[in-house]
Amino acid sequence: MSAVVQAIRGMNDLLPDDTSMWQQVEKVLRETVQAYGYQEMRMPIVEKTNLFSRAIGEVTDVVEKEMYSFIDRSGDDLSLRPEGTAGCVRACIEHNLIVNQEQRLWYMGPMFRHERPQKGRYRQFHQMGVEVFGLEGPDVDAEIIAMSHSIFKKLGIADDLQLQINTLGNSQERALYREKLVKYLEEHFEELDEDSKRRTHTNPLRVLDSKDENVQRLLVNAPKLSECLGAETTAHFSRLLQMLSALGIKYVINEKLVRGLDYYNLTVFEWVTTALGAQGTVCGGGRYDTLVELLGGKPTKAVGFGLGLERLMLLLTTLNKISIRPHVDVYVVGSGENIDLKMLQLADNLREQLPQYRIMTHCGGGNFKKQFKKADRLGAKVAVILGENEIANHTVTLKDLLNQDAPQQECPETQVVAMLNMLLKDK
Ligand code: ATP
Ligand code: MG
Numbered sequence: 001m002s003a004v005v006q007a008i009r010g011m012n013d014l015l016p017d018d019t020s021m022w023q024q025v026e027k028v029l030r031e032t033v034q035a036y037g038y039q040e041m042r043m044p045i046v047e048k049t050n051l052f053s054r055a056i057g058e059v060t061d062v063v064e065k066e067m068y069s070f071i072d073r074s075g076d077d078l079s080l081r082p083e084g085t086a087g088c089v090r091a092c093i094e095h096n097l098i099v100n101q102e103q104r105l106w107y108m109g110p111m112f113r114h115e116r117p118q119k120g121r122y123r124q125f126h127q128m129g130v131e132v133f134g135l136e137g138p139d140v141d142a143e144i145i146a147m148s149h150s151i152f153k154k155l156g157i158a159d160d161l162q163l164q165i166n167t168l169g170n171s172q173e174r175a176l177y178r179e180k181l182v183k184y185l186e187e188h189f190e191e192l193d194e195d196s197k198r199r200t201h202t203n204p205l206r207v208l209d210s211k212d213e214n215v216q217r218l219l220v221n222a223p224k225l226s227e228c229l230g231a232e233t234t235a236h237f238s239r240l241l242q243m244l245s246a247l248g249i250k251y252v253i254n255e256k257l258v259r260g261l262d263y264y265n266l267t268v269f270e271w272v273t274t275a276l277g278a279q280g281t282v283c284g285g286g287r288y289d290t291l292v293e294l295l296g297g298k299p300t301k302a303v304g305f306g307l308g309l310e311r312l313m314l315l316l317t318t319l320n321k322i323s324i325r326p327h328v329d330v331y332v333v334g335s336g337e338n339i340d341l342k343m344l345q346l347a348d349n350l351r352e353q354l355p356q357y358r359i360m361t362h363c364g365g366g367n368f369k370k371q372f373k374k375a376d377r378l379g380a381k382v383a384v385i386l387g388e389n390e391i392a393n394h395t396v397t398l399k400d401l402l403n404q405d406a407p408q409q410e411c412p413e414t415q416v417v418a419m420l421n422m423l424l425k426d427k
Pocket of ligand 1: 083113115120121122123124125126127165259260279280281282283284285306307309310311
């Protein structure tokens, strides 16, 4: 026997039972973004590497350590997308979607990061993201947060997630803060862990969300970003908080929330759960008013979020909020001469007239007992039975599989559709 080739570590197959649950969640996501009037974007999975290094920032974890980059056969430096925002902005600039016009967009698909695989952290994972261009007020920040909240409500997990929120101010305010923070960190340099030492001079704000306990203790007395914020930033933030309260969305202000990517300003937020261990952030987002210009477009205000589908699925299964759905409603069984052909014809006919139901034909023959067993295993709700009697009488027999006491009903061919509709209506 040849050696078995296995999947790449951290890149998961989604098997039929998984996709049964993923599809239910994807449906909720699609219906929600559509209810808000957002339009779908589909960007390529591969982009030029410098798109990501410019957008996300050279000294971020994603660009420094996590990108799948390679030189292709034409010698171009390309990367698998680690997130969706950069590609979405690139596409909007390239196709002139955001000059003097607003866009409210969403996308869904695989992202790639070379991280250490563990629960809730994979090398291929999926994000649903939304990006809004051309609107600067806190109203649209509130709208996308409300949209994420509405997704969690529909999925029954709103109470299991906490909204953490912060404001990063504008670039001048952050520069002023960075100076103060670096000065403080330098005064305590020897007490910092290696990561924080390095970040002090590359990306000092990231020291704020260091996992090191010593560093966190040290930060208690560090200068606060909120002390460097001007009136405009404060007004934007407090209006947003007012709107969230009015919409019935609870939040916690987390002054240490800075997010991993460079492009954020003003509003940043995360939806966090304690039910998944270390990988507790299910959704994260914020404003990125300078990114469009940084990538060569006209200055355009922007805000968005990315929601990790694996973590969302993990949360739903951990909390028992989702289950595998049977994939067959009606199972067509039969016995007799040439019955296989008649069964295929009947099933096709039913599919045409009842497109909302999933109708499977039993294939491979065998006695009725065996065929009904299969119908049960598939979770079918109704069996459609064809035998020699039925053929002779131009009838079909229906059996309610969810109610074993209900008698089988033989009905004329012309009434099968109506009868099936009745039987399946409330199931
Ligand atoms: P973390 O701090 O957990 O590494 P992040 O800040 O890198 O997350 P973002 O870039 O904000 O994550 O991505 C948005 C969302 O995508 C995250 O909140 C998470 O749900 C999901 N996500 C990010 N990286 C991974 C991964 N490697 N595997 C699975 N989901 C991920
Ligand atoms: Mg990360």
